[in-house]
Amino acid sequence: MKKKLSYIDSVHRDGRIWNLFVMVILILFPVAVMLIFRAGIDWRGFIQGFLATAPMFWAVGVIETFTYVPMLGAGGSYLAFVTGNITNLKAPAALNALELAGADIKTEEGEIVSTIAIGVSSIVTTLIIVLGVILITPLTPVLNSPVLAPAFDQILPALFGGLGVVYIARNWKIAIAPVLLMLILFIAIPSLGSVVSIMVPVGVVFTLVVSRILYKKNLL
Amino acid sequence: MEFNVNSPVLFLLAGIIVAIVLAQSLWFLVKAWRRGREIGMPMEKLRRIAIGTAIFTIAPATAIVISVITLSKKLGIPLPWMRLSVVGAITYETPAAANALDAMGLEWAKVTGLDATQYVTVAAVMTMGIMVGIWLVPVIGKKLIGGMINLEKRDKKWGEIFSASLFLGMISAFLGYVFSDFSTVFRGDTSGLIAPLVMFVSAAMMGVCALGMKLFNWKWMNDYALPISLLAGMASAIPITAWLG
Numbered sequence: 001m002k003k004k005l006s007y008i009d010s011v012h013r014d015g016r017i018w019n020l021f022v023m024v025i026l027i028l029f030p031v032a033v034m035l036i037f038r039a040g041i042d043w044r045g046f047i048q049g050f051l052a053t054a055p056m057f058w059a060v061g062v063i064e065t066f067t068y069v070p071m072l073g074a075g076g077s078y079l080a081f082v083t084g085n086i087t088n089l090k091a092p093a094a095l096n097a098l099e100l101a102g103a104d105i106k107t108e109e110g111e112i113v114s115t116i117a118i119g120v121s122s123i124v125t126t127l128i129i130v131l132g133v134i135l136i137t138p139l140t141p142v143l144n145s146p147v148l149a150p151a152f153d154q155i156l157p158a159l160f161g162g163l164g165v166v167y168i169a170r171n172w173k174i175a176i177a178p179v180l181l182m183l184i185l186f187i188a189i190p191s192l193g194s195v196v197s198i199m200v201p202v203g204v205v206f207t208l209v210v211s212r213i214l215y216k217k218n219l220l
Numbered sequence: 221m222e223f224n225v226n227s228p229v230l231f232l233l234a235g236i237i238v239a240i241v242l243a244q245s246l247w248f249l250v251k252a253w254r255r256g257r258e259i260g261m262p263m264e265k266l267r268r269i270a271i272g273t274a275i276f277t278i279a280p281a282t283a284i285v286i287s288v289i290t291l292s293k294k295l296g297i298p299l300p301w302m303r304l305s306v307v308g309a310i311t312y313e314t315p316a317a318a319n320a321l322d323a324m325g326l327e328w329a330k331v332t333g334l335d336a337t338q339y340v341t342v343a344a345v346m347t348m349g350i351m352v353g354i355w356l357v358p359v360i361g362k363k364l365i366g367g368m369i370n371l372e373k374r375d376k377k378w379g380e381i382f383s384a385s386l387f388l389g390m391i392s393a394f395l396g397y398v399f400s401d402f403s404t405v406f407r408g409d410t411s412g413l414i415a416p417l418v419m420f421v422s423a424a425m426m427g428v429c430a431l432g433m434k435l436f437n438w439k440w441m442n443d444y445a446l447p448i449s450l451l452a453g454m455a456s457a458i459p460i461t462a463w464l465g
Binding site: 022 | 221223229230233236237238240241242245246247248249251252253256265266268269270272273276277278279280282283284285286292297301302304305306308309311312315316319321322323335336337338339340341342343344345348350351354355357358361362364367371372377379380381382383384385386387388389390391392394396399400401402403414415416418419420421422423425426427442445446449450451452454455456458461462465
């Protein structure tokens with residue numbers, strides 16, 4: 001008799017099927033455009049453009065996978081890596097939901113909470129973008145107005161101020177060293193602002209090392 | 221068929237992909253919701269998580285619409301709509317498209333229209349240039365999560381510290397990022413103070429929400445504290461930028 005899959009195993013099965021299916025569909029977009037419009041592809045442009053883009057963003061993708069999967073859990077990760085905007089939306093949404101629910105991501109409840117948060121966030125984002133696309137003509141002057149521009153330019157500081165204070169207040173002993181390190185690094189080397197995705201795993205690894213030392217010395 | 225970056229066929233293709241991804245989100249949402257009910261999570265709790273997240277998402281999602289508008293000036297609407305609904309973010313899509321155009325001898329800033337071959341090439345570079353997490357999570361996700369759970373089983377306290385450290389590592393990187401323009405202050409340019417001040421306003425608003433919960437027992441505030449602090453921070457950016465920018 002076939003063994004019934006556990007919830008988490010069924011999430012991995014579904015996630016693998018969905019993600020690989022979406023990957024194929026995404027690749028088919030340029031292929032479909034080629035076929036429908038009887039157009040070719042500029043192979044030289046593609047190879048050069050790909051080589052200029054992929055090394056950096058594939059490296060970031062690998063690093064993000066190792067960094068975010070343990071934070072977001074199974075269902076949340078499968079969804080977040082398909083729907084994108086992880087650092088500025090999906091990860092904060094999951095963290096906030098886990099905080100509200102008082103759940104740990106390593107438990108089944110945490111897994112469920114993270115998946116619901118990222119699922120809802122993805123659906124709401126998709127619907128808002130659809131609305132934005134439908135209303136693009138009247139919305140463009142409003143959203144691009146010089147009055148509102150600073151508000152949208154500063155979305156990350158506004159997001160991580162509220163989120164950061166909660167986590168830092170609760171885990172201040174762990175937070176001191178990485179926050180100081182990152183402040184010194186970013187102030188001393190302003191160009192790091194353009195590679196913040198790479199600095200996330202640096203911050204994570206450094207925090208883990210510091211936490212381990214503090215834990216071994218019974219300071220946590 | 222004559223090519224146009226805003227051709228109805230392109231809208232149809234992009235719409236199909238967006239619909240598939242929407243279906244995936246719904247699939248996982250329903251699956252998690254049902255499992256939550258099965259293991260005894262109260263409906264009220266699930267609802268609070270969903271509503272709180274939906275409200276929190278509105279402002280960042282609106283920022284993504286602005287990114288769609290920005291990219292649509294060069295690439296038409298369907299491609300940015302699809303790319304920013306699936307996988308992408310403006311920080312990746314713009315350099316990917318610019319690299320593809322550059323490789324074809326075109327300049328991002330000067331492009332006003334694309335032919336079908338150029339469009340296909342740009343779309344292919346945007347698609348393939350970031351195609352990692354989408355297949356890597358299925359390959360290693362189970363092992364990574366299994367490792368985390370085993371860690372918790374071996375040493376519960378260290379498991380909890382491990383999770384907190386992951387979150388704090390990410391948050392500390394973004395707190396540092398907020399100060400990346402701060403050094404301009406040493407040259408007399410106060411614009412480097414805008415992001416830190418906005419962050420401070422958002423953090424202070426979170427403190428006010430916490431105080432409201434404690435002093436007046438406003439339990440409902442717990443669900444909306446993050447969206448409130450986010451909006452307060454964003455709103456404060458307008459006068460702060462006018463003052464220091």
